[in-house]
Structure formats: C-alpha cells, structure tokens
Amino acid sequence: MTSVLIVDDAAFMRMAIRKVLEKNGFEIVGEAENGEIGYQKYIQCKPDVVTMDITMPEMTGIDALKQIKKFDADAKVVMVSAMGQESLVREAIMSGAKSFIVKPYKEEHIVQTLNSIAMQ
Amino acid sequence: MLHAGYKCELAKGVIALASDNIGESLFDLFIFETSQNIEQLEQIILDNEKESSFASDAINEIFRIMHTIKGSAAMMMFDNISSVAHKVEDLFYFIREHSAEKIDYNDVPDLVLESLDFIRCEMEKIKTGITADGDGAAIVTKIAASLKQKKDKYQDQPQIMPEKEANDVNNANDQKLIIDKKPKKRKANREKITEDNKNTYKAHVYFEEDCQMESLRSFDIINKIYQFAEVIEYKPGDIMENDNSASIIRERGFEVTFKTAQNITDIDEFFSKLLFLRKHLLKEIAAFDLHQPAEVVTPEMPIENKTEEKQPVANATTDTHTAPIATMINVNVAKLDKLMDLVGEMVISEAMVVENPDLKGLEIENFKKASRQLHKITSELQDTVMSIRMVPLADVFQKMHRVMRDMCKKLGKDVKLEIIGEDTEADKNIITHLSDPLMHLVRNCIDHGIESEEDRVRNNKPKTGKVTLEARNAGNDVLVIVRDDGMGLDKNKILAKAKENGLLNKDSSEMSDSEVYNLIFIPGFSTNDNITEFSGRGVGMDVVTSNIEEVGGSVSIDSTQGVGTAITIKIPLTLAIIDGMNIQVGDSLYTIPTISIKESFFPKQQDLLTDPDGNEMIMVRGQCYAIVRLHQCLNVKTEVTDFTQGIFIMIEQYEKTVCIFADELIGQQQVVVKTLPKYIKNNYKINGLAGCTLLGNGGISLILDVGWFTGYKK
Structure with a gap:
C-alpha cells in the first residue's frame, strides 16, 4: 500500500485529497498544514509520496520541497497547484518535484499521478 | 443544516465520492473553513486600513487566503466565488510583486471587503440550501479595472529598481515568484552530431483534453528526456515565456527532437509511461533530416543531485523539533445539540430513577451509594458537554x-x-x-x-x-x-x-x-x-x-x-439546563428560574394591603410590592387562597419586582428547559410561560416567564 503525506494549509483540501486517496487504496500516514510541519512529518513518517500545496504560511511548498529533497534526494513529491502558478510549478520541477496536479483536479488525475510516481 | 442531499450532490459532483457521509463532511468543512477565512481576511483588511498601507506579511496572508478560498470553491464547483477570489488574488499578486510604496491603496480595502461580502452572501445561500447564483462579474470587472489602473500607473513611473527590490529578486530564499529566465541555448555542432553513433528521434505528443498546464507538462517531459538524451529542439519553443503556448500545445500537440543511444522500443516505453498523454508518435530521423543548423536548447538541469551526501537519518530524527500532533477536531454543531439533548434526557432519567415513588420508605443503602456515584458522573458529563459547547465571544466582537x-x-x-x-x-x-x-x-x-x-x-x-x-x-x-x-x-x-x-x-x-x-x-x-x-x-x-x-x-x-x-x-452561560425552584399551585407544578428569585417568605397579616382599586400589595422592609396570585393568573383551581396559608416568592427583572403567591415550595432542582409543544403554542396564546420541563417523578412542570409577571411584557 502506498503511503502518502498530505501537506496543505486548507483543511478542506487535505480532507478532499485524503478521501479520494483512501478510497483508492492509498494509506495516509500524515497531514501537515504548512511546509515546516510537512518537512518534520516527512522525516518522521518517510512516506512513499508527498502531495505538496504551493501557497502556504510559515514555509511555502517550494521551500518545503527543497528541504525534503535535501534530506532525501529520492523523495517523491507531487505539487498541488492552481492555474496561474505555472512559474512556481516550473521552479518546483527544477527543484525535483516528480509531478504536479492542478486544482480543481479530477479524482482519476490525482490517482493516476500518484500511482505512476509510486511505481517509479 | 439539513440539506444533506444537496451537499452530497455538490461534493460528489466534484470528486465523485462514493459515500454520502464523505460528501457531507467535506461540504461542512468547506463552509467552516471558508467562513473562517473570510473573517480572518476581513480583520486583516480592517487592521491594515487604519495604517493606510499594507505590511508585506499582510499582503502575503491575503494572497494566501484568497488562494485557498479560490481553490476550495473551485473544487466545490462554486465558480462565481472562485472567480471573485481569483481576481482578488490577482490584485494582491500584483501588489506583492511590485514595490508596495508606489501602489495606490485607496480603493483596495473597499474592493476586498466588497468581494468578501459577495462571497459571504453566496456562502449564506449555500448554507441554507439555495443555489449560489450570485453574479460576481461586476466585482470582477471592478477589480480588473483597478488592477489595470494600478499597472498603468506603475509603468508610468520611472523604472529604477530600488536596491532592496533588486536584492529581493536575487534572493534565492525569497518566497517571491522566480522571474522566468530564458532556457540556456547553445549552438549545436552539426558535425559532432553526425559523427556520433547516437540516433535522433522526433516525438509528437498530444495531451489529454483536461490535463491543464500543458506547457508545464511539456517542460516536464523535456526535463525527463534530458536524463537519457540530448534534446535538440522542441516546438513550440517558447513554452514558458508565452502564455498562449498551452493552447497551442492543446491544439497541435508538442514536438520534441532528441538524440540518444537508447533504442526505439525503450523510448516508446518511456513515452507510454508518461501521464496524461492521449497519444504519442515517435519516429527515428536521419541526422541530415534536421532542416537547419539546430539550436540545441538545454533546459536547466533539475536539482536532483543523487550523489549529494544524504544526511544521516539518525541526525534528523534526534532533532528536537517534533511535528505538533493535531489536537483539535471540528464537529458539527447539530451533533453537539443532540449530545446536549441526550445529556438533558439523562439528567431527567437519573432523577426518575433516584426519586422513583416506588422507593419511598425503603432502606436501601447500596442503592443510595450507587445513585450518588451515578449523580457524580452525570454532573461531570453535563459540565463537560457544556464546556465543549462554549466558544469565546471574540468572533462576535471582532x-x-x-x-x-x-x-x-x-x-x-x-x-x-x-x-x-x-x-x-x-x-x-x-x-x-x-x-x-x-x-x-x-x-x-x-x-x-x-x-x-x-x-x-x-x-x-x-x-x-x-x-x-x-x-x-x-x-x-x-x-x-x-x-x-x-x-x-x-x-x-x-x-x-x-x-x-x-x-x-x-x-x-x-x-x-x-x-x-x-x-x-x-x-x-x-x-x-x-x-x-x-x-x-x-x-x-x-x-x-x-x-x-x-x-x-x-x-x-x-x-x-x-x-x-x-x-x-x-x-x-448555557440555555439547556437552568437552576429552578419548583413550586406548587393546586395540582400543578411550576418552575421559577432561581436567578430571578430574590427571596421567598411567609407573609404576616399586618404587611398585607389593599388599595382603593382593590389591588393587593405587601410591605417588605418598608417597600411596597404588587402581589400576583398565580392561581388567578394561570386559572388553576386551588384551596389555598388565603395569603397566610401559602408562600410568597419575590421575583425581579429589569428592576421591576413583584411577589408571586403560590401554595408551597417544592424545592430547588436543575431542570432541562424544553420549549412548549408546537400544538399548544400555535393554538393558544400562552402568557406567562416560558417553557416546560420534566421532573424526576415523571411529572411536568411549567417554567414561568418572569418578564411577563413583573409586568414588563404586558
């Protein structure tokens, strides 16, 4: 079972992602509401995949991604972005994000994306 | 509260959730979180308006909150909310990315507050189960106009980048958007390519229709290809600089030419594993097919330095920072109401058992011990449930x-x-x-x-x-x-x-x-x-x-x-359970909220007075108070009509005091307040009664409306 850490400042988004992933056989090992906590939880749980929001307080998703990659170069991080954030997503890819999904996303998109990354 | 079907339809529509419960909880969370965000945002705006400029923290926070509202609303398919939030986000994006002191803020608070009012109004509709059909176009246009004006004004100003701002842009740790740099290009050496024993391939890929951000997905593909091949060329070539490139890719697909030692089967497998590809066409091309001296475009290498030394895990875990574990949960108020009701019922049931008439006169020491324990736990439970329902007044005050x-x-x-x-x-x-x-x-x-x-x-x-x-x-x-x-x-x-x-x-x-x-x-x-x-x-x-x-x-x-x-x-502090004094008039029982009672006493004959109009009064410590005969007011038959046989209860509200005359006091008790049944309320004009309650012996007691008796409501 693929373990997933969800990092998003919006509780609504965390729940939306959690429900979809749990329904599709993923195991949610943790949730975090900002990049700093996300990084800490990554160290604790070592999940197979991280879904990472970009715009967050304390530490942005990009900075958290960089931290996580520094700690574990093999970390598999998927950015959760929105239209208008192209440049930030590009920066995330440059920083080692494995892929990205765009809000509002479809269930099959997020499941496909995470499945394909987990298999890599 | 009870629009579960509507909620689920919405939530399911977005992420196709199977269970109704899931849809509903998601819907509730959306309402809860968005409402909180609106309040928080309004406070930030009001605080900053006083300063007549926006601190950079505030700008970031407003941007972030609007971004969150936009995302959540889009997920729930409330497009009007999402589009208004998006526009405000745009406005603050501009403010954030440009030197703040040059921007005219005058209309910003009004614009944001107007947007918040719109969103709040739509949220109210959603909460009550009405379709959120408000048209946000007017606000969107207004913000767009303001944004355009700000942009024009900004461009008219001399563009000397202040030192601080220049530093900001160069600061790699800065959270600001990194300004797009053109991909590094270098002239390819054609001779070198032909000499190589590598093969050159051209791939033409088409993305799925709704995958979004096609230009970035293309960029991602180039990045991936770069790991095993040398990218020679791609079309369109301006995927990151041109806003239209996404729509071009959507229509015509994305072409990439690259040179690699891998064979065509491996490359085909690589493409078939890529996400969101509708189809891909792959062909091997001879080197001389390259129509012109190619410009080799080398995307910046992703920072995926696997050779970099990993930090030992032990080190990291000994870090004293431990992620805080969530200690708060959000609960629907309806569930708390239900819980409170149940506790109320339990308090009544407890009294029914402990004060059961069948037990009268029995010597039952063990039963009494057990019932004391039961009472202790019931009281604790009641206190705990009440404390859960307690919220600070801060929200209302703010x-x-x-x-x-x-x-x-x-x-x-x-x-x-x-x-x-x-x-x-x-x-x-x-x-x-x-x-x-x-x-x-x-x-x-x-x-x-x-x-x-x-x-x-x-x-x-x-x-x-x-x-x-x-x-x-x-x-x-x-x-x-x-x-x-x-x-x-x-x-x-x-x-x-x-x-x-x-x-x-x-x-x-x-x-x-x-x-x-x-x-x-x-x-x-x-x-x-x-x-x-x-x-x-x-x-x-x-x-x-x-x-x-x-x-x-x-x-x-x-x-x-x-x-x-x-x-x-x-x-x-709380509504559901009050301290009450039970009194009896004839065969009926009544409860007076203890808080309104000043005192109760047996009257002396010499204190009773009657004025020439026949109004009965009583003197208490030199003050004269009107007497209310409860049996007359409420039309109850009783044998106690003589003042000296009954008891007086002095009650007060709004500094008006009267003395109620009743047969006798039964005792003080915590009672669970129930409203009068609708069939009684609707059919009779009830004066003087605020509600009813169940007593331990199973009887019903009516709660008196003190305001009515003191004459304030007459």
Whole structure:
C-alpha cells in the first residue's frame, strides 16, 4: 500500500485529497498544514509520496520541497497547484518535484499521478 | 443544516465520492473553513486600513487566503466565488510583486471587503440550501479595472529598481515568484552530431483534453528526456515565456527532437509511461533530416543531485523539533445539540430513577451509594458537554470592527473601538443570538450616541469617539457591556416621545431613571428625527431585547447625559439546563428560574394591603410590592387562597419586582428547559410561560416567564 503525506494549509483540501486517496487504496500516514510541519512529518513518517500545496504560511511548498529533497534526494513529491502558478510549478520541477496536479483536479488525475510516481 | 442531499450532490459532483457521509463532511468543512477565512481576511483588511498601507506579511496572508478560498470553491464547483477570489488574488499578486510604496491603496480595502461580502452572501445561500447564483462579474470587472489602473500607473513611473527590490529578486530564499529566465541555448555542432553513433528521434505528443498546464507538462517531459538524451529542439519553443503556448500545445500537440543511444522500443516505453498523454508518435530521423543548423536548447538541469551526501537519518530524527500532533477536531454543531439533548434526557432519567415513588420508605443503602456515584458522573458529563459547547465571544466582537468601519465611513465620524474580555466564553447557541443585538447597539452608539466632531470639541471631549465592548463572567451569567462616551440619553426627550406615541402607562414624575431609559426598548420607539441608513427606524432596540430574551437574558441601560451610555446585556452561560425552584399551585407544578428569585417568605397579616382599586400589595422592609396570585393568573383551581396559608416568592427583572403567591415550595432542582409543544403554542396564546420541563417523578412542570409577571411584557 502506498503511503502518502498530505501537506496543505486548507483543511478542506487535505480532507478532499485524503478521501479520494483512501478510497483508492492509498494509506495516509500524515497531514501537515504548512511546509515546516510537512518537512518534520516527512522525516518522521518517510512516506512513499508527498502531495505538496504551493501557497502556504510559515514555509511555502517550494521551500518545503527543497528541504525534503535535501534530506532525501529520492523523495517523491507531487505539487498541488492552481492555474496561474505555472512559474512556481516550473521552479518546483527544477527543484525535483516528480509531478504536479492542478486544482480543481479530477479524482482519476490525482490517482493516476500518484500511482505512476509510486511505481517509479 | 439539513440539506444533506444537496451537499452530497455538490461534493460528489466534484470528486465523485462514493459515500454520502464523505460528501457531507467535506461540504461542512468547506463552509467552516471558508467562513473562517473570510473573517480572518476581513480583520486583516480592517487592521491594515487604519495604517493606510499594507505590511508585506499582510499582503502575503491575503494572497494566501484568497488562494485557498479560490481553490476550495473551485473544487466545490462554486465558480462565481472562485472567480471573485481569483481576481482578488490577482490584485494582491500584483501588489506583492511590485514595490508596495508606489501602489495606490485607496480603493483596495473597499474592493476586498466588497468581494468578501459577495462571497459571504453566496456562502449564506449555500448554507441554507439555495443555489449560489450570485453574479460576481461586476466585482470582477471592478477589480480588473483597478488592477489595470494600478499597472498603468506603475509603468508610468520611472523604472529604477530600488536596491532592496533588486536584492529581493536575487534572493534565492525569497518566497517571491522566480522571474522566468530564458532556457540556456547553445549552438549545436552539426558535425559532432553526425559523427556520433547516437540516433535522433522526433516525438509528437498530444495531451489529454483536461490535463491543464500543458506547457508545464511539456517542460516536464523535456526535463525527463534530458536524463537519457540530448534534446535538440522542441516546438513550440517558447513554452514558458508565452502564455498562449498551452493552447497551442492543446491544439497541435508538442514536438520534441532528441538524440540518444537508447533504442526505439525503450523510448516508446518511456513515452507510454508518461501521464496524461492521449497519444504519442515517435519516429527515428536521419541526422541530415534536421532542416537547419539546430539550436540545441538545454533546459536547466533539475536539482536532483543523487550523489549529494544524504544526511544521516539518525541526525534528523534526534532533532528536537517534533511535528505538533493535531489536537483539535471540528464537529458539527447539530451533533453537539443532540449530545446536549441526550445529556438533558439523562439528567431527567437519573432523577426518575433516584426519586422513583416506588422507593419511598425503603432502606436501601447500596442503592443510595450507587445513585450518588451515578449523580457524580452525570454532573461531570453535563459540565463537560457544556464546556465543549462554549466558544469565546471574540468572533462576535471582532465582527463589530467591520460594522464600525462602515458606519464611521458613511457618517463621517471618527470612532475607535475598544474590546475587553473577548476570551469570555458562552454557549455557542447563545452567542449566535448575540450577534444581531450587538450590531444594533454598536450602530446606535455611533449613530445616536457619539456626537459630531465639532460638538465633541465644543464639549471638551477628545475628537475621536470611543465605543467599548466588554465581556465578563458574573456567576452563571455573562455580562456584555456596550459603552460609548457620547452624549448620553436625554430623559426629557425620551419621555416626550413616549408620551407622543402613547407609550406611557404611568405618571412620568414617578418613573425612575432606568424606567425611563427602558422605554427605548418598547417596539416602535425612536427619538431620532433623522432616520439614517443604519438606525433610527425604531426597530433596533426591539430586536435587541427580543433576541436576548429568547435566550433567557436581559438588557439594562445606564446613562449620564453628556458623558455617555452603557448598555448591559446579561446572558446565561448555557440555555439547556437552568437552576429552578419548583413550586406548587393546586395540582400543578411550576418552575421559577432561581436567578430571578430574590427571596421567598411567609407573609404576616399586618404587611398585607389593599388599595382603593382593590389591588393587593405587601410591605417588605418598608417597600411596597404588587402581589400576583398565580392561581388567578394561570386559572388553576386551588384551596389555598388565603395569603397566610401559602408562600410568597419575590421575583425581579429589569428592576421591576413583584411577589408571586403560590401554595408551597417544592424545592430547588436543575431542570432541562424544553420549549412548549408546537400544538399548544400555535393554538393558544400562552402568557406567562416560558417553557416546560420534566421532573424526576415523571411529572411536568411549567417554567414561568418572569418578564411577563413583573409586568414588563404586558
């Protein structure tokens, strides 16, 4: 079972992602509401995949991604972005994000994306 | 509350969730979180408006909150909310990315507040199950116009980048958007390519229709190809610089030419594993097919330095920072209401068991021990449930900042709001009833209470008026005081107005100050000749009293002319369970809230008086009080009609006191308040009864409406 850490400042988004992933056989090992906590939880749980929001307080998703990659170069991080954030997503890819999904996303998109990354 | 079907349809529509419960909880969370975000945002705007500029933290926060609202609303398919939030996000994106001091902020608070009002209004519709069909186009256009004006103005200014800003852009740790740099290009050496034994391939890929951000997905593909091949060329070549490239890729697909030692089968497998590809065409091309000296475009290498030394895991885990574990959960209020109801039922059931008539006269020591333990646990459970329902008054108080701002702006007054004791807690349902009355009171303070600037200066008062909101605990009650340093109430004016409207039922010379002030609570009373948009229609104060009384509270006024007015709202900590005194009249039982009882006593014959009109009265310590015969008022048959055979209970509300005459006192008890059944309420005009409750012996007791007996409501 693929373990997933969800990092998003919006509780609504965390729940939306959690429900979809749990329904599709993923195991949610943790949730975090900002990049700093996300990084800490990554160290604790070592999940197979991280879904990472970009715009967050304390530490942005990009900075958290960089931290996580520094700690574990093999970390598999998927950015959760929105239209208008192209440049930030590009920066995330440059920083080692494995892929990205765009809000509002479809269930099959997020499941496909995470499945394909987990298999890599 | 009960629009589960509607909620689920929405939530399922977005993420196709199987279970209705999931859809509903997601919907509730959306409502909860978005409402919280709106409140928070409004507060930031109001705080910053005072400073007339926005701190960079505030700008980031506003941007982030709007981004969150946009994302959540889009997920729930509330496109109108999402589009308005998106536009505000755009506006703050511009503000964030440009030097703040050059931007004209004047219209920003209004624009954001207007957007928030729109979103709030749509949220209200959603909550009540109405389709959120508001058209946000007008606001979107307004913000777009303002944004354009700001952009134009900014461009007209000399573009010398301040040193600070230049540093910001170069600062890799800065959270700001990294400005797109053109991909590094280098001239390819054609001879070198032909000499190589590598093969050259051209791939043409088409993305799935709704995958979004096609240009970035193309960029991602190039990045991936770069790991095993040398990318020679791609089309369109300006995927990151050109905003239209996404739509071009959507229509014509994306082409990439690269050179690699891998064979075609491996490469085909690589492409078939890529996500969101509708189809891909792959062909091997001879080197000389390259139509022109190619420009080799090398995308910047992703920072995926696997050779970099990993930090030892042990090191990291010994880090003293441990992620905080979530200790809060959000619970639907309906569930808490249900829980409270159940606890109420349990309190009654406990009394039914412990005070069961069958047990009378029995020597049952063990039963008594066990029932004491049961009582202890029931009380603890009751306290705990009540504490869960307690929320601080801060939310309601903070809302008043906005009310103040709008009022002051429109009336041209300068008033500051001081908040004291916002951490004071009360039952969630009671706080809900407090919002409207407080709003009316604050509006009244500013509109009627606080004088114009000239008048204040003339009366040696500070130019800026002051309204204070204060909350504090007082026993089982919470006191909420709205105080202003305005002109105070004019007794004569109130009396004149009351006379004019025929509201006086007593000689004005006999009325105490507080009785006169209380006149303003009578429906239809208004002394302000200038009816403004906000208050003065004579409905405000009426709303205050009716809302507060609905939750068992009371309102009192204290005022000094020329100095100011203080209105005190007294509300109970909780609604559901009250301390009551049970009394008997004939065969019927009644409960009086203990809080209204001043004393109870057996009368002496010499203290009883009857005036020439036949009104019965009693003297207590030199004061004369009216007597209310409960059996007459409520039309109950009883044999106790002689005052010396029964008991008097002195009750007070709004500084009016009467003595109720009843047969006997039964005892004090915590009772669970139930409203009177609808079939009784709808068919009869019930006077003097506030509700009913079940007693331990299974009997029903009616709760007396103290306000009615003291004559205030007659």
